[in-house]
Amino acid sequence: MTSFLRRFAVPATLISLGVPVCLYTFARLNPEKATAYYKPVFLWLCARLKRFNQKRFSTLKDDIFSGLKEQDGTSLQVLEIGSGKGTNFEYFPPRTSVIVVDPNPHSKLDFEENSRQYPDVKVTKFVVAGAEDMADVAEGSVDAVVCTLVLCSVHDVDAVLGEVKRVLKPGGKFYYLEHVRHPTLARVQYLQDRFNPVFYSLGGGCNINRDTWKNIDNAGFSNVKYKMEDNIRPKFMFNMLYGTATK
Known part of the structure; x- marks a missing residue:
């Protein structure tokens, strides 16, 4: 044998x-x-x-969005960039108003169907636009901006962060969860660089090797907090950056 x-x-x-x-x-x-x-x-x-990693993602989101519950839910205005099917709505406090910004007009039907499960969360506006230019959202008009698994595929991360700062009220918070380049492991970085063209062409412009935490650090927020999580498989794809940034 x-x-x-x-x-x-x-x-x-x-x-x-x-x-x-x-x-x-x-x-x-x-x-x-x-x-x-x-x-x-x-x-x-x-x-x-x-x-497969949903349980771990849920744990990370529980950690990230715990700050939303500390804000005033009776008048909380949230802007979500790329809401997808509205899977983040379950983490929003009751009576939250949401503005959705998404470049794909067809995604509105998906998230509207899912959002019916959360009747205490009210979508007040759907803006068809790229996150680099959210001109239809007024300056200093929202308490929080939520962005999960989106910055990997935008054309200009710095422009998006500039818009996030513009629309936030003073003291408002930016909540983010993104997969990024591994900060230390050379073998993982090598795989990310080699496979990035494949992910980009097949994944709708997704990049798996961006140093997104550096963009956030340099965006001019008054306070930035984030953590790294690499205990998600496969590691070269799901090295996660998550945290908050305060205007």
Whole structure:
């Protein structure tokens, strides 16, 4: 039995390593075809990974959004950038008013359907726009800005943070959760750099190697707090940055 396993150990290893290498090479050499062929499978896989890590993500969100409960829920005005299906609504205090900013007008139907589960959260405005230019949101008009898993795919992180500061009231808070470049592990950084073109082309412009905490540190907030979490699989994709920044 031992000799049998040894005989097939090397071919099995080569196949397990060869398949992702071949897929990666094809994606780099044929980005347009790769997008057409791989994108549905890639997005399905990412969704499965998020669900696999859902318990851990929920723990991080409980930590991040605990500050929202300390603000005045009777008049709390939140702006959420890229709300998706409204999965963050469960963390908003009752009687919260929400402005949603999203470049995809079709996402409105998704989040409206999900938001019915949270009748105490009222969506007052849906703005179709990129986060780099939220001109339809008045300066100094919101108590909090929420942004989860969005800064990885915006065109200009610094421009988004500038808009976040503009729309926040003095003392308002920016709540964020993002996957970022690993700050210390060289082997993880290497994988992130190598696979970033694949994630970018198949994941709707998603980048897995951004130093987003540096952008937040340099954005001019009066107080920045964040933590790192790398105990989420796969580590090269889900090194998480989460915290708050106060105007």
